[in-house]
Amino acid sequence: MMKNEAGVRIEEMLCQLADATRIDGEIWRAAYTLEDKTAKNILREWIEDLGLEYREDAIGNVYGRLPGTEPGTILTGSHLDTVKNGGKYDGALGVVTGVAALGYLKQSGFVPKHSLEVGGLMEEEGSRFPSGCQGSRAICGTLKEEDLEELSRDGVTLREALVSAGYQTEALKNVKRDDIRAIVELHIEQGPVLESEQKQIGIVDSIVGIVNYELTIQGSQNHAGTTSMPLRHDPVVAAAEFITESTRQMMAQAPSATLTYGAIQVFPGMQNVIADRVNLLIDLRDGSNEELLQDVVLLKRVLESIERKGFQTRLRQNDWLESVQMDPNVIRVIERHCEEKHLAYKHMNSGAGHDSMVFGKHFPTAMIFVPSIGGISHNPAEATAVADIQTGFELLCDVLKELSAQTFLSW
Structure with missing residues (x-):
């Protein structure tokens, strides 16, 4: 040949x-x-x-x-x-x-x-x-x-x-x-x-196994011009911190995992309004069911750090594929x-x-x-x-x- x-x-x-x-x-x-x-x-x-x-x-x-x-x-x-x-x-x-x-x-x-x-x-x-x-x-x-x-x-x-x-x-x-x-x-x-x-x-x-979540982070809606930065309870900032920290930790502790934030929605979604809440769609994958369970624990641990700052959160599982x-x-x-x-x-x-x-x-x-x-x-x-x-x-x-x-x- x-x-x-x-x-x-x-x-x-x-x-x-x-x-x-x-x-x-x-x-x-x-x-x-x-x-x-x-x-x-x-x-x-x-x-x-x-x-x-x-x-x-x-x-x-x-x-x-x-x-x-x-x-x-x-x-x-x-x-x-x-x-x-x-x-x-x-x-x-x-x-x-x-x-x-x-x-x-x-x-x-x-x-x-x-x-x-x-x-x-x-x-x-x-x-x-x-x-x-x-x-x-x-x-x-x-x-x-x-x-x-x-x-x-x-x-x-x-x-x-x-x-x-x-x-x-x-x-x-x-x-x-x-x-x-x-x-x-x-x-x-x-x-x-x-x-x-x-x-x-x-x-x-x-x-890989796949778990999909919808996450809501609840903040306090307020005026963008009259609410000083230290007094804000901004869920967009909290979401940014959560995305950054969960990504950092996943890369460091679970190198075979992939973590994706595929959609982010801000409500009410106006440039002069501090948001009321943020919705995130999460796709998390890993090579075994045991590894995927450990990844979920890591994700929830990072979420708890957001909650300790006074934000209410709701994590809803949409799908789990082994x-x-x-x-x-x-x-x-x-x-x-x-x-x-x-x-x-x-x-x-x-x-x-x-x-x-x-x-x-x-x-x-x-x-x-x-x-x-x-x-x-x-x-x-x-x-x-x-x-x-x-x-x-x-x-x-x-x-x-x-x-x-x-x-x-x-x-």
Whole structure:
């Protein structure tokens, strides 16, 4: 194989997929749309041209299969859908690289013990049906009958969208998989860490847990011109102190955590009025549930220092999503091949959600990250270097070959 030959070909395939599914110049492959169908037709052509077996299940996941000699399946791939005006690599890189890897293994004469499959999964992003990950949930058997009544952003139910796209909802029970022995999802990092640390590969140990809060800090509304600075009870100043100090302490004491203040509202919000109250939306993430609980303790301790200054506060939890640990045995296989190839790699958490967070609760699952240029994702400027795509492709081929020969009862 010529240097970066596979990476160049995968890049060409990604461009073809993106260009065929643009709407007014923007990439958007929403579930059960014309663009979704177009992408699947292209994928089918690639899969069949490589001599792989193609099939589609009742939720719309598509598969390419390299049959094995014994029962059981090793699954790779990722999601085929995109966010509105997204990039061409998010999700699709894992699908296209998986197709290329299985095609290469077949053409090289490799016959797996456990079958190898690449999947193009439905609606991970939630850009049409907000709950997201319908494809992976159906594979795991956790997509319920009532979930078919979820309304899309354009006002139709999931059931209606499936029927309109030609799927038989009564066959959804057949989507559940019991034959999967392990899953490896290759994905762009969607962040700047690998590039900034000059690493070629990220091995994901955990998909982070997330807790969301709404915080209200209550002060005393008053006149901006007549109330001297020492006599003010200004919740904006208190909020600024809280944001600064909680960020400082989180960086010092919980380096794997991310703390984000995504929205700040000041009431009544007038330039000549000392505010009555401030509302903050907080997003806190970390790699394990234990670490996340410790982070919450830290956050509340900083909040108590604000309360001691006489401010009333109300912290309301809106959501708590537990972290999902990746499988240590699959991780060891990936790590061993990184070592053998002398790759620069690092263990890391995934700060974003993926189908692997659904799979990881049911099957031995791991993720391989390749660098994102500038850390940009969910953006038309999203990009990954051809050399990094090549590295991901070669690593995935080796990992799939080893996993396909494993006896999983020994795990």
